[in-house]
Amino acid sequence: MKKVKLVDIAHARSGDKGDISNVGLIAIDRKYYEVLKEKVTAERVKKHFGDLVKGKVIRYELPNVFALNFVMHGALGGGGSRSLRIDSLGKTMGGALLRMEIELDD
Numbered sequence: 001m002k003k004v005k006l007v008d009i010a011h012a013r014s015g016d017k018g019d020i021s022n023v024g025l026i027a028i029d030r031k032y033y034e035v036l037k038e039k040v041t042a043e044r045v046k047k048h049f050g051d052l053v054k055g056k057v058i059r060y061e062l063p064n065v066f067a068l069n070f071v072m073h074g075a076l077g078g079g080g081s082r083s084l085r086i087d088s089l090g091k092t093m094g095g096a097l098l099r100m101e102i103e104l105d106d
Helices: 030-039 042-052 091-097
Strands: 002-005 010-017 020-027 057-062 067-073 101-104
Touching: 010 091, 020 030, 020 091, 030 067, 030 101, 042 057, 042 067, 042 091
Parallel strands: none
Antiparallel strands: 002 101, 010 020, 020 067, 057 067
Protein backbone atom coordinates (compact mmCIF):
# COMPACT_ATOMS: atom_id res chain seq x y z
CA MET A 1 0.00 0.00 0.00
CA LYS A 2 1.14 3.50 -0.73
CA LYS A 3 -0.38 6.85 0.21
CA VAL A 4 -1.40 9.27 -2.53
CA LYS A 5 -3.20 12.58 -2.51
CA LEU A 6 -6.44 12.75 -4.44
CA VAL A 7 -4.87 15.38 -6.70
CA ASP A 8 -2.72 12.57 -8.14
CA ILE A 9 -5.73 10.56 -9.35
CA ALA A 10 -8.58 13.07 -9.70
CA HIS A 11 -9.68 16.60 -10.59
CA ALA A 12 -12.19 18.72 -8.69
CA ARG A 13 -14.84 21.28 -9.58
CA SER A 14 -16.65 23.12 -6.84
CA GLY A 15 -19.03 25.92 -6.08
CA ASP A 16 -21.49 27.19 -3.51
CA LYS A 17 -24.99 28.37 -2.88
CA GLY A 18 -25.73 29.97 0.46
CA ASP A 19 -24.15 27.87 3.19
CA ILE A 20 -23.83 24.76 1.00
CA SER A 21 -20.65 23.77 -0.79
CA ASN A 22 -20.72 21.38 -3.72
CA VAL A 23 -17.56 19.51 -4.77
CA GLY A 24 -17.32 17.23 -7.78
CA LEU A 25 -14.42 14.78 -7.62
CA ILE A 26 -13.62 13.42 -11.09
CA ALA A 27 -11.31 10.40 -11.49
CA ILE A 28 -8.70 10.55 -14.24
CA ASP A 29 -9.83 7.09 -15.45
CA ARG A 30 -12.25 4.26 -14.65
CA LYS A 31 -9.73 2.40 -12.45
CA TYR A 32 -9.39 5.38 -10.13
CA TYR A 33 -13.14 5.95 -10.10
CA GLU A 34 -13.52 2.53 -8.48
CA VAL A 35 -10.88 3.51 -5.91
CA LEU A 36 -12.66 6.81 -5.17
CA LYS A 37 -15.99 5.01 -4.70
CA GLU A 38 -14.41 2.69 -2.17
CA LYS A 39 -12.17 5.11 -0.26
CA VAL A 40 -13.79 8.56 -0.42
CA THR A 41 -16.99 8.28 1.58
CA ALA A 42 -19.23 11.08 2.81
CA GLU A 43 -18.04 10.36 6.35
CA ARG A 44 -14.40 10.56 5.31
CA VAL A 45 -14.97 13.88 3.52
CA LYS A 46 -16.73 15.32 6.57
CA LYS A 47 -13.84 14.20 8.77
CA HIS A 48 -11.30 15.68 6.30
CA PHE A 49 -12.93 19.11 6.56
CA GLY A 50 -13.34 18.90 10.34
CA ASP A 51 -15.00 21.93 11.92
CA LEU A 52 -15.39 23.69 8.56
CA VAL A 53 -18.42 21.53 7.71
CA LYS A 54 -21.05 21.82 10.43
CA GLY A 55 -23.86 19.91 8.70
CA LYS A 56 -24.30 16.68 6.82
CA VAL A 57 -22.32 15.59 3.78
CA ILE A 58 -24.18 13.74 1.04
CA ARG A 59 -22.35 11.78 -1.68
CA TYR A 60 -23.78 11.19 -5.14
CA GLU A 61 -22.21 8.80 -7.64
CA LEU A 62 -21.94 9.73 -11.33
CA PRO A 63 -20.47 6.61 -12.95
CA ASN A 64 -21.00 7.83 -16.51
CA VAL A 65 -18.36 10.56 -15.95
CA PHE A 66 -16.26 8.71 -13.31
CA ALA A 67 -17.20 11.25 -10.65
CA LEU A 68 -18.49 11.64 -7.13
CA ASN A 69 -20.38 14.73 -6.05
CA PHE A 70 -20.28 15.85 -2.42
CA VAL A 71 -22.88 18.29 -1.11
CA MET A 72 -21.74 19.74 2.21
CA HIS A 73 -24.30 21.55 4.35
CA GLY A 74 -23.24 24.23 6.83
CA ALA A 75 -19.88 24.44 5.09
CA LEU A 76 -19.37 28.14 4.43
CA GLY A 77 -19.80 29.89 7.75
CA GLY A 78 -23.29 31.11 6.83
CA GLY A 79 -22.56 31.78 3.15
CA GLY A 80 -20.40 34.12 1.10
CA SER A 81 -22.09 37.36 2.17
CA ARG A 82 -22.44 36.39 5.87
CA SER A 83 -19.22 34.56 6.65
CA LEU A 84 -16.27 36.17 8.40
CA ARG A 85 -13.91 33.46 7.13
CA ILE A 86 -11.28 34.31 4.55
CA ASP A 87 -11.76 32.33 1.31
CA SER A 88 -14.97 30.79 2.58
CA LEU A 89 -16.47 30.26 -0.85
CA GLY A 90 -17.05 26.80 -2.20
CA LYS A 91 -14.43 27.14 -4.93
CA THR A 92 -11.67 26.67 -2.38
CA MET A 93 -13.26 23.46 -1.06
CA GLY A 94 -12.36 21.51 -4.21
CA GLY A 95 -8.68 22.29 -3.80
CA ALA A 96 -8.87 21.36 -0.13
CA LEU A 97 -10.47 18.00 -0.91
CA LEU A 98 -7.72 17.19 -3.42
CA ARG A 99 -5.23 17.32 -0.53
CA MET A 100 -6.89 14.31 1.15
CA GLU A 101 -4.65 11.24 1.26
CA ILE A 102 -5.82 7.71 0.58
CA GLU A 103 -4.03 4.37 0.39
CA LEU A 104 -3.62 2.61 -2.95
CA ASP A 105 -2.62 -0.97 -3.61
CA ASP A 106 0.80 -1.15 -5.24
